[in-house]
Amino acid sequence: MRSFFKIFFAMLLALIIFTIVGVVILLGIIGRSVTPEKVVIAPNxxxxxxxxxxxxxxxxxxxxxxxxxxxxxxxxxxxxxxxxxxxxxxxxxxxxxxxxxxxxxxxxxxxxxxxxxxxxxxxxxxxxxxxxxxxxxxxxxxxxxxxxxxxxxxxxxxGGFAVQLMFLKGTLEKLDIEPQIFYDGRFKSATEPLRETQMTAANRIQTSAFLDELYGNFLQKIGEIRQIDTAVLHGYANVGLxxxxxxxxxxxxxxxxxxxxxxxxxxxxxxxxxxxxxxxxxxxxxxxKSANYNSGSADSKIALIYAQGSIVSGDSEGPDVISSGQYLKEIRKARLDKDVKAIVFRVNSGGGSALASEVIWRELLLAKKEKPVIVSMGDYAASGGYYISCMADSIFAQPNTLTGSIGVFAVMPNMQGFFKNKLGVTFDGVKTAQYADLGTASRPLTEIEKKFVQNSVDSIYASFKSRVATGRKLDPAIVDSIAQGRVWSGVQAKALGLVDRLGGVDDALACAAKMANLSTYSLNEYPEAQDVVTRFMKQLGGDASAVMIKKELGENYKIYQQIKNVQQMNGEVQARLPFDFQLK
Incomplete structure (x- = not known):
């Protein structure tokens, strides 16, 4: 019997080794087979x-x-x-x-x-x-x-532009869940879906203002090309022609x-x-596969760092995540590279964790002390997205970028009623200090605990405004007046001093080259592409599951994302866009 087990485990070990070696060889073969080949484009x-x-x-x-x-x-x-x-x-x-x-x-x-x-x-x-x-x-x-x-x-x-918001207050009431909400900023409406059944007056004002800006840009650009007056175009929409x-x-x-x-x-x-x-x-x-569009092979480089998605703490990676751990490393890599003479930080984010935003802001500030840092804003660079942008030497946005939203909030759900009345679950325990269980969802916060949380929100909001005032060289009183969680279009933000110029990535790169005194440069893009094996394993893991969820939910994926965002808000102070909306 002993000899049988020796043979069995020897064969098992050999099989494992053979499998590992086989997979590595197979990945190598596949990797070579899928390496993009140069394509020659025929005339016409x-x-x-x-x-x-x-x-x-x-x-x-x-x-x-x-x-x-x-x-x-x-x-x-x-x-x-x-x-x-x-x-x-x-x-x-x-x-x-x-x-x-x-x-x-x-x-x-x-x-x-x-x-x-x-x-x-x-x-x-x-x-x-x-x-x-x-x-x-x-x-x-x-x-x-x-x-x-x-x-x-x-x-x-x-038919014109429209914004529709989803409110969850009625659902939470039916579930007997109390969202304990803390926020700073009159226009900071990120928590409205949890505490209201319709838009507040302040939210309606800010949404109407930036929607009018976006629509005005839409009509103007179409009118210029089609040679039709914008008032005429608006009339087409207004009467449903x-x-x-x-x-x-x-x-x-x-x-x-x-x-x-x-x-x-x-x-x-x-x-x-x-x-x-x-x-x-x-x-x-x-x-x-045929075009050679990358910027030259000059020794001097400009780093183009892409930051898209929700800002979170930790080291997670993904196409829609800006994790403080990963981006600290990416920015530091560009900062310490002597061949990198300037950094263009491309931001497309509605924000997220205030602490993670602070971590990324700090690393960008260190980089700015050594080389020019230019920010290029995408669809969004709001709240936490603006937090990580405000220290730049120069900020570029498109006219229809949504930015600003300088404000913070925290949500701590009290689920005692849900557990007890809906599920029949109760909780009990012991603790060594009065506030040891602060933040638990199994009971409501006391008045003292609510003051603790609001003080934390107030402190982070004050820091946020201070970062903006220093980075944009604006009077603190002015920053306070244009903050309040209000969302601005790119055009509005430029007029207020939150943005320097209107333009895209090319404009930001040209500015970076000028500030670094570069006539020629090559472009280093971050995060760097991962090796074949790493990408393959991710395809089998989280990336593939995300694709499957998107495929199954279709247009409802936005609702799924909003619920996921609410889950991430639990307890941590957020610098996030006032809402997730669908612009028609």
């Missing part, structure tokens, strides 16, 4: 750009996408911008076919791509836009095209009603091809 190419593609700040790389494992590989926003700009100088690319049936991207993201498309058109190359049913943000992109075509049975949404595709044609929002094959025929004629010739359509993903 037409770049296909789909606005239905979600563009994250940084490229979502998937080395196993061709094997249908994990999510599709997605170019980052700045990758897309650089590819479009590169295509403008590429003799093999004659035009762009812009497919605009949907658009999940934010308005500042759209602004970046739209500006690149305008530059492409200035290179005397054509852009044709087509959509079966264009959303407003899809039409915003399409408006730059030489020709806008709609499906004859399709249409375009041109655009209901059918034919209405868009009648009121000069479209240039024709055609099916996809008819648009392709027109592109074929534009290229001088015969009726039976295939059009050389090139996807953005394919074009990326």
């Amino acid at each position: 190419g037409v770049l296909v750009l789909e606005t239905s593609q979600l563009y994250p700040e940084q490229k979502v790389a998937n080395p196993f996408g061709g094997l249908k494992i994990g999510p599709d590989e997605t170019p980052g926003l700045y990758d897309a911008v650089r590819l479009i700009r590169y295509a403008a100088t590429d003799d093999n690319i004659k035009g762009i076919y812009l497919k605009t049936s949907g658009n999940p991207n934010g308005y500042a993201t759209n602004e970046e791509i739209r500006n690149a498309l305008i530059a492409f058109r200035k290179a005397k190359k054509f852009i044709y836009a087509y959509g079966e049913g264009m959303s407003q943000s899809g039409y915003y992109m399409a408006s730059v095209a030489d020709k806008i075509y709609l499906n004859p049975k399709g249409g375009v949404d041109f 655009i209901q059918e595709a034919s209405d868009a044609l009648q009121y000069k929002l479209a240039d024709g009603l055609k099916y996809d094959d008819e648009v392709i025929d027109e592109i074929r004629r534009k290229l001088g091809l015969k009726p039976d010739d295939d059009v050389n359509f090139v996807s953005l993903k394919k074009y990326e």
Whole structure:
């Protein structure tokens, strides 16, 4: 029997070793097989750009996408911008076919791509836009095209902007859950969904103000290209004139009603091809494998650090997480690299943990003492997103960026009623000090404990305002007046001194190069791409599960995220946007 176990365990050990070695070899083979090959673009190419593609700040790389494992590989926003700009100088690319049936991207993201498309058109190359049913943000992109075509049975949404908020107070009351709420800032409405059944007057004021700004920019930019007065455009929306595709044609929002094959025929004629010739359509993903759009190979470098998502404490990693531990390391890496002469910090965040924001702010402040630090704001750079931006030498935002929201809050739920009345669960215990169990959800806070929490919120709010006053060189009284948790558009923020200039990533990089006295530079992008094995293991873990949840929930994923955010708020002081909203 002893010899049997010796043989058995020896074989088991051999099998384990063989499996590990086999997996490593297999990953190596797969890694080599999926290494992007250089693609040569044939003449008369037409770049296909789909606005239905979600563009994250940084490229979502998937080395196993061709094997249908994990999510599709997605170019980052700045990758897309650089590819479009590169295509403008590429003799093999004659035009762009812009497919605009949907658009999940934010308005500042759209602004970046739209500006690149305008530059492409200035290179005397054509852009044709087509959509079966264009959303407003899809039409915003399409408006730059030489020709806008709609499906004859399709249409375009041109009904104006609207914001809808979800309130959970009634649900919590039914569940017998009391959200104990503490906040600073008259406009700090992040807790409104938990304590109100509708918008407060202050929240309605701030939302109306920035929504009007965003809509004004929308109408102005469309009016400039289509040569229609903004008041006329607003009138179209206000009286509901655009209901059918034919209405868009009648009121000069479209240039024709055609099916996809008819648009392709027109592109074929534009290229001088015969009726039976295939059009050389090139996807953005394919074009990326052919284009050399990265900034040179100069010894002097600029670090471009992408920060997208919710700000949290710890070392977690992910496409929608800005963890203090990870970003402290990334910023420090750029700070200590002598070849990195400047840092551009790209922020697209509605905030999160106030403490994590402070940690990231501190590391950026240290970097600023050694080299220029420029912030480029995306769709959001609000609350904690503004906290980590305010120390920069210069701040760039798009006109339709949402920023500010300088305020903080804390939520500590009392679930005693829920446990006792709904579940029949009660709690008891012992403690060594009077406040040892402060923050437990099994009982309400005492009046003294409530003062402790509010004092903490007040202290962090004061620190936040102090960081802004020092970083932006503003009088503390002025900061207090424009803080209060109020959200501002990029245009408003510039007028108030919270932002220096309106512009995108390219503008921020140009500013960084000028401040560092660089005529040429190469670009280092952070966080750095992970190796094949690490990415593969993540595909099998959290990343894959997140993709599955998104796929199953569809549009309801936003609600799921909001509930997750509420869970993360428990007890920790938050510097977060006043609400999660859907902009129609």
